[in-house]
Amino acid sequence: MHRTREVIVVGGGLIGSLVAFTLRQAGADVLVLDADRRGVAWRAAAGLLTPDGERLRGPLHVAALESLRRWPALVAQLERSGVPVSFRAGVARMQPGGGVQTTPGEGSLHPPSVVRAARQALEVVTEHVHALVPGGCGMRVRTAAGDWRAQRVVLAAGAWSGAFGVPVTAQRGQALLLRDVPDVGARYGPPARGFSRYALSRPDGLYIGATSSRSESVTPDPRAACWLRGVARRIVPEANGADVAAHLVGLRPVTPDGLPLVAPHPTLPGVFVATGHGRHGALLAPVTAARIVGLMEQGVSA
Known part of the structure; x- marks a missing residue:
C-alpha cells in the first residue's frame, strides 16, 4: 500500500470529509484516516442551516452567512456521486406569541448522507491516529497499523482533537429520531433553559433536538429522552406517542471561546486545524473547507 500522500486528513466526519x-476537487492527492469512534458528532447532528435560528452574532454570524451561500453549489457537487443529501430550503421559527417566522435562504440537510456522498470521491482508511510527528519533508502520521507520511496534514478529529495539542473538549448532545410521523419540514421552537428546541423531517425519521451537557459519555440518558419527548409534544403535536427509532448521542467539539479553530496548528508546521465547531458543524462546513484550501494555496504554515 502506498503510504505517502500529499495531504492526509485526520478525521472523516462532516468537517473532515468535506x-x-x-481539496480533492482542487486537485490534491488526499487520504482520510478515520478512527470510526462511537459518539462522533456527525452521526447525531441535525443538519439545520440556520444562522438566525442559532442566534449567531459577530464574526461567527458572518462566517455562517457565507457558508450558507456556499451550500447549494456544494450540494450539487456532492450529489454527482449519486447519493442525495436531502437539502431542503425553509426553516419555520415559532414565536412566543404563537406566530411563525421564516428567514429566506435557511434550510436543512442530512449529515450522514453528506458524509457518504463526500466519501464516494475519497480514499478513506479506518485507522486510529496516535501522533503527528514532524520529520524530513512533511509529517509522520503514526497509527496502530504503522506510519503514513504526508506533505501536509489537516486535523479534523472533532472532540478528540485535543489529543493533538489544541484546546478542544467534548460537549455531549442528544436527540431523538421518531418514526412514522408526517413530514413537517423544519421547525424551531422558542428556546427553553438555554437549549434550542427544534424538529425536522429527514429520510431516517423526525429528528427532535437537542440537549447539551459537559460530558464525554456516549450512553443515552433517559432524562434527556423525557425532555426531548416534551419538545416533540410542543413543536410537533402530531408526533405525540410516535415510536422512537433511535436515541442519538454525539460529542460536539468545543473551544474555550466557542469559536471554531480553522488555522495552522500552533506548534506543528504543515498541520492545519479544522475543528471546534460545536453545534454548528453542518452550517460552517463549506466555509471551513474553503478556508483550509485557501491557507494551503497561500503556503501558510505555523
Missing part, C-alpha cells in the same frame, strides 16, 4: 472532498 475538507478532503474540497
